[in-house]
Amino acid sequence: MISKATIDRLPLYFRTLRLIQQEGTEIISSEELGRRIGVTPEQIRKDLASFGEFGKKGVGYFVRELIRNIGEILGLHRNWNIAIVGVGHLGWALANYRNFASLGFNLAAVFDVDPAKVGQFIGGVEIFSLDRLEEVAREKNIHIGVITVPAESAQAVADKLVAAGVRGIWNFAPIKLNVAENVRLVSEDLSVGLSSISYYLSRQ
Amino acid sequence: MISKATIDRLPLYFRTLRLIQQEGTEIISSEELGRRIGVTPEQIRKDLASFGEFGKKGVGYFVRELIRNIGEILGLHRNWNIAIVGVGHLGWALANYRNFASLGFNLAAVFDVDPAKVGQFIGGVEIFSLDRLEEVAREKNIHIGVITVPAESAQAVADKLVAAGVRGIWNFAPIKLNVAENVRLVSEDLSVGLSSISYYLSRQ
Ligand SMILES: NC(=O)c1ccc[n+]([C@@H]2O[C@H](COP(=O)([O-])OP(=O)(O)OC[C@H]3O[C@@H](n4cnc5c(N)ncnc54)[C@H](O)[C@@H]3O)[C@@H](O)[C@H]2O)c1
Numbered sequence: 001m002i003s004k005a006t007i008d009r010l011p012l013y014f015r016t017l018r019l020i021q022q023e024g025t026e027i028i029s030s031e032e033l034g035r036r037i038g039v040t041p042e043q044i045r046k047d048l049a050s051f052g053e054f055g056k057k058g059v060g061y062f063v064r065e066l067i068r069n070i071g072e073i074l075g076l077h078r079n080w081n082i083a084i085v086g087v088g089h090l091g092w093a094l095a096n097y098r099n100f101a102s103l104g105f106n107l108a109a110v111f112d113v114d115p116a117k118v119g120q121f122i123g124g125v126e127i128f129s130l131d132r133l134e135e136v137a138r139e140k141n142i143h144i145g146v147i148t149v150p151a152e153s154a155q156a157v158a159d160k161l162v163a164a165g166v167r168g169i170w171n172f173a174p175i176k177l178n179v180a181e182n183v184r185l186v187s188e189d190l191s192v193g194l195s196s197i198s199y200y201l202s203r204q
Numbered sequence: 205m206i207s208k209a210t211i212d213r214l215p216l217y218f219r220t221l222r223l224i225q226q227e228g229t230e231i232i233s234s235e236e237l238g239r240r241i242g243v244t245p246e247q248i249r250k251d252l253a254s255f256g257e258f259g260k261k262g263v264g265y266f267v268r269e270l271i272r273n274i275g276e277i278l279g280l281h282r283n284w285n286i287a288i289v290g291v292g293h294l295g296w297a298l299a300n301y302r303n304f305a306s307l308g309f310n311l312a313a314v315f316d317v318d319p320a321k322v323g324q325f326i327g328g329v330e331i332f333s334l335d336r337l338e339e340v341a342r343e344k345n346i347h348i349g350v351i352t353v354p355a356e357s358a359q360a361v362a363d364k365l366v367a368a369g370v371r372g373i374w375n376f377a378p379i380k381l382n383v384a385e386n387v388r389l390v391s392e393d394l395s396v397g398l399s400s401i402s403y404y405l406s407r408q
Pocket residue numbers: 085086087088089090091111112113114117130147148149150151153157172173174190297298299300301303
């Protein structure tokens with residue numbers, strides 16, 4: 001059984017390795033990788049060993065190969081269909097962001113309750129009314145629902161997504177959502193980043 | 205010396221306690237708080253003990269009081285002036301978000317290089333041209349700079365902010381920024397949330 005903490009570090013390894021690859025580095029040691037990420041080299045070796053043999057003793061890890069391996073472990077590039085529910089300021093920004101598609105996350109459907117938005121297009125996709133969520137989500141085989149509606153509507157939207165067979169939810173509303181065991185829920189809270197800055201600034 | 209891991213958990217305690225308060229709970233045990241956050245009760249007690257005596261043995265923590273204490277430790281509600289650099293899709297969403305102001309993070313200045321945007325207003329604040337950053341950042345006493353420009357411009361923007369005396373940087377561009385030791389840098393990578401969902405979905 002691989003721990004959640006190990007799984008949660010993988011995307012950070014993936015992101016950091018991609019930055020390292022951009023800089024032209026082809027081989028990297030667990031010491032150097034650890035310095036870049038802020039974890040010990042032992043932790044890196046232990047995390048990666050839970051998924052297989054990747055590095056060469058005394059040489060280090062081949063960056064391109066490790067990126068491909070971690071990408072596969074994370075299920076990237078497998079073409080996941082995404083639906084965004086709530087096309088306000090944040091939903092609009094996420095729908096227009098091209099980088100997610102390069103990881104295999106494709107915008108397939110968008111929903112809103114505002115009649116002025118329904119029927120418009122965003123990122124090449126038509127905005128449907130919320131009451132068509134279940135029919136459209138099944139038709140377009142939606143894997144992941146992104147919730148960018150106000151907090152008071154978020155639970156109802158989560159329930160609709162789950163009822164439509166969606167098993168992954170990415171939530172931005174500042175509220176604790178209750179979903180069934182077999183649904184993978186990740187809730188973002190952007191205020192965490194800001195408050196960690198204010199913690200340090202208030203000690204200078 | 206308090207560990208970075210402990211400091212990074214504080215915003216999660218703060219956020220979870222605010223959700224618990226919204227539900228009407230007045231007292232909570234470290235066991236219950238641990239269950240809600242996904243850390244052990246020992247970890248919670250150890251983290252909080254590094255900042256002082258908060259709970260009552262056998263009773264638990266008073267939610268309202270703990271929220272106030274953690275908020276003070278994090279330096280929240282102290283009125284921090286924020287500047288957003290790059291008013292594209294994401295910068296626009298962040299500039300319009302009211303919740304940050306309730307934590308004491310106030311939008312004080314906005315910058316962009318696009319002549320069509322300079323001179324417009326967003327969130328009640330005028331968009332200035334980038335070449336006025338240093339003058340305006342000093343005049344408005346900017347504490348935290350938010351970087352929402354394309355990756356290739358991000359380092360130059362960080363350098364300008366630091367030269368203008370800004371000591372906190374919140375970066376959304378997918379690139380490793382180099383800043384001086386005395387600058388607090390937090391880089392967000394929204395793809396981490398999505399890839400943790402695809403990890404779990406690819407194992408069902
Ligand atoms: N804007 C940000 O930077 C930011 C940052 C962090 C978190 N959030 C959170 O993300 C969510 C969206 O924020 P925003 O700033 O984009 O808000 P917004 O008000 O700009 O957008 C909300 C959108 O959701 C739609 N909507 C409302 N109820 C709906 C429902 N039941 N079903 C479908 N659509 C519905 C509205 O018509 C609107 O288009 C909020 O919960 C907010 O707290 C936003």
